[in-house]
Amino acid sequence: MIRRRHLGPLLGSLATAALLTPLQAGAQSADVAAISGYFAQGFGLAIVEGLNQAEADFDVGVLLVDTGNRALDYEEQFINVAQDDEFDLVFVMGWELVNALEEAHSAYPDQQFVFIDGVLESDDMTYVDFAENEGSFLAGAFAAMMTSQEGVDGINSDNVVGFVGGRDIPVIRNFLVGYEQGVAYIDPDARVASVFAGTFDDPARGSELAMSLYGQGADIVYNAAGPTGEGVLQASGISGNYSIGVDIDQCDVAPGNVMASMLKRVDTAVYDLVGAQASGEGVRTGAYDFNVAAGGVELLLCPDVMSSIPQEVQDRLEQIRQDIASGAIVVDSVL
Amino acid sequence: MAETPYAIEMQGITKRFGKVVANRDITFAVRTGEVHAVIGENGAGKTTLMNILFGLLQPDEGTVKVAGEPVHLRSPKDAIRLGLGMVHQHFKLVPSLTAAENIFLGIEPQRYGLIDRDAAIAQVHALSERYGLRVEPTAIVRHLPVGIEQRIEILKVLVRGARIIILDEPTAVLTPQERRELFRILNGFVADGMTVIFISHHLEEVMEVSATTTVLRQGEVVDTRPTASLSKSELVRMMVGKDISFDRPAHAGKAGDPILEVSDLWARDDRGLKAVRDVSFEVRAHEIVGIAGVAGNGQGELAEVISGLRLPSHGAIRLNGTAIDAASPRAIRDIGLAHVPADRMERGVDRDAPIRLNMLMGRHHKAPWSRHGWLNSEAITATANDLVKRFDVRTDSVDRAVKTLSGGNIQKTVVAREFSQEANFLLVDQPTRGVDIGAMTEIHDEILRRREAGQAILLFSVQLDEILTLADRILVMFEGEIIGEVDPTTTTEEEIGLLMAGVRGDAAATQGSPGLPAGAA
Amino acid sequence: MRFFRSTFEQSIALLLALVIGSLIIVGIGENPIVAYATLLDGAFGSPQRIAGTLLQSTPIMIAGMAACVAFRSGLFNIGVEGQLYMGGFAAALIGFSLPLPWFLHLPLAMIVAVIAGAAWIAVPAFFRARYNANEVVSTILLNYVAVLLTSYFTIFLFKRPGGWSETPPILESSMLPTLFEFSRLNYGLFIGLALAVGLHFYFLRTVSGFESGTMGSNQRYAEYGGVNIRAKIFRMMLVSGAIGGLAGGVETLGVHHRFMEGFAPGFGFDGVIAALLANANPLLTVITALFFGMLRSGSLLLEVDTTMSREIITVLQALIILCVSAQVRIGRRGDATAGERRWKY
Known part of the structure; x- marks a missing residue:
């Protein structure tokens, strides 16, 4: 998959030529993205660890999207991720992203979003819910x-x-x-x-x-x-x-x-869900309960x-x- | 080194700025060990020529020789290496540093990689001693008077090894005493074998200090002559190309009703110190009242209080019968004030704004120059063009920024604006400071015309000859007080000089001034 | 003529910044051509992205106008950020709390945003006008107060139940309409452009604007010419703050439809920088604001399409500011100073 679109022909050829260098071109069994402003902090780091482990074990492509802290950016970032139906799962972490997530979800209903650490109103999103x-x-x-x-x-x-x-x-x-x-x-x-x-x-x-x-x-x-x-x-x-x-x-x-x-074993949670996706089992909508019983x-x-x-x-x-x-x-x- | 009597030879120098020729085929030579004056009106090309000599500008044509050797001066560094030094009209000192630190800025004597303060101070002392340039090396420049700042500039040049010193309008900011002191120092340099190039447009000082004079006019050399062979009127003719009279003009009118009345006025300066002390006087229609005094004796504060720029602490001011001591500058203008401020760059113009807007400042909010809050460009341009013509401001367009004008033309812009107001009181503060003789006579004529037209004029000037030439009555200020009044037709320079120095002799106070402070503290 | 020369010089400075930026990108092991191409793609690659660029530019533009008003008058309002937050918060309060018909609701919310911005600068303005107290320090410090205060109010007084700390959404009657179906770009853009044109004429053609500009360029001369300096300083600072408040109001009413924590971090500062780079010329500020908006919006795609961090854009922006301001400095040695330029465009 070439990850460059919407480019004028000139820029396109320039960039494509430049792009023959390594990038995450994905022929993998699954592609996942994760969107958050907290990848540099504890809980976010654990997500990154889980994704890295999954990438190593399951032959998946992983993209991290850092939202920064500007509310104005969030919606465009979701659109950039969701609009080409490129990712099988998009993990989302951070309550400040909820409005943008809901917008993106209604604009791209086929995109499967996984909201980490909470349950929102919509029934057809996936939630990682820790007890x-x-x-x-x-x-x-x-x-x-x-x-x-x-x-x-x-x-x-x-x-x-x-x-x-x-x-x-x-x-x-x-x-x-x-x-x-x-x-x-x-x-x-x-x-x-x-x-x-x-x-x-x-x-x-x-x-x-x-x-x-x-x-x-x-x-x-x-x-x-x-x-x-x-x-x-x-x-x-x-x-x-x-x-x-x-x-x-x-x-x-x-x-x-x-x-x-x-x-909160968010690394395990993320790893498990990516694994389920990669194995073809798939990830359902609704809440996955990560409680004491589930480890x-x-x-x-x-x-x-x-x-x-x-x-x-x-x-x-x-x-x-x-x-x-x-x-x-x-x-x-x-x- | 080739044997030559000349320290500097400039041959066939031409310098153009766009279409303007600032220097045209100038040939100019300075003998070693003389004071050589370069004189000419503002815009005659003096500064351009000196900037070429100092490497600040490159000539389009012509050659420069220093001590007989042809040189190519690419920057002031080259000039300094060849023993040239320049003291600019506007000092370039760091106010928060000491005199010694300023003098050695960039070439600090070092020991073990650190600045050697003691060596610097010792060297300043030695130079001060040798040339009578008394400067306290550890004094902070901010606290020093202008005359001392100039000495620091000269010392700066000396420690960099200069043997040929260029002084650009060095006396413009000095008191008469400081000026005499400077001339004494310059003579010391010459006695020591150094060469001095002295740029000025003041005839008297040129005659006093220089051995040779070169006159420039409109970018060309008129002549180079031994100064002793020149008379004042001859010099003027060479400078302006026509004869100018120095006589006191006859005064036809008789002083009329009082226009400005000042009584028991006190005011403080920016530091909160009493600067104007119990001043009372009046200015009548058809009358020019001159205020003389050494700069800094409260004249500035007095002018600001009258024009509404400073609140008095006590006392009353009436203009045309209306109390104005608490009125705003705009209200005072509406009552009948026109004001030529002392510092034209600081108070008198917005240097970056076009001439046309500067011409109308102060009445820009009135019809026809504006209507319903909108400026009327056509009316402004028309009036500005008219004023430029009437007052002979030399520019090709009123759209040019004021700062593109020479100092004299900027002053004429201010004078044009203020003298064309419908005001019957003119506050004229240092009207010809730093202005060439041509512009000066024009401004003087204009002031006299205003008097004939019946306006009341209050003239502040630190140039005694100006006050003596123009004023009908002279009040002398000293430390905030009006220390005496003299009649210019009968007084002598000595009498005024004593008053300016604060000597309140009976002889000086014979006129019985109404403003003479009887028991003021 | 001078306009073109100076534009040419700015372009050279810009180019230099991009070249240095390339070296840095190479230094972190990335491909600068990819970076810049992605940047352009992100900013202009589709109608939606062009709208996104304009969307990002709008608050910078309006905040830039606030800064222009102050700078041209010789005042340094570095507190646009704080005024923006206060305006945004005040607009949200009116927006969600008062059920009114739209023709009352929207204007009222805007006006209250404007008043909030002006109120936020009123104290620095008073001290500057009355006691000549340095407004740079006071306005900067109030930025922090504004961000924390609005955050406090949002969390403890007006928080929407559940979820992130944000106010309830504003009512539809107070929303600034969007321009297109596919973007949040709204009429705020036209407010920014109208302000720029308005300010341009204000400074060039009106008595009050002429006096403000004169005060900015030589305060003592303006005083001498009859301008009531204290009143003018106070008024111009209030106007600057009011426009800052409007910038926030537009963000609330046009984009977010609520006030939340992390409302618009940095937009006020970007506006100040945009105005500085443009020599406080309102029309040029539109261009610098669009440029900053382009960088911001283009950078979002960097995250998705390359392995580069969006933060590279912060570096690039800093480089551009450095190079362009260095060029302005160098330009001053010539005949066209910043002060003079304001008469030339």
């Missing part, structure tokens, strides 16, 4: 167990754990609900001190908020705040308290102080703090995981 509430339940249960430990450095006697959210939006609320439920499941008397930073892009603010939570007696703070959350993790390293990362493996942000990471969310205990996590805590956590997977524990959701 962040279930993962957060595990994080909450873990935090509650750890805060009642004795003899661990940096763990105080107060029964308080913390939470820093990015902005007060439904998906972040869903983290908090699961987290609170997990804490209460272990210890109904434990308190969750929660706060929203109002932004996903301000690590300094994250640090500041985490420090104030530690000051209130919280010894473990869980974050669902993107780059803002990195500030939370760094704060735990500075103050000698503990934190829990989110979305991807964040154990090395503050080694020894990040106790765990609640992983879409999990709580990774950081290896470098394993020694201070008692075996009974680890066992209990595994038990809870199985209970959620089996439906014995039902986690609330606000979505």
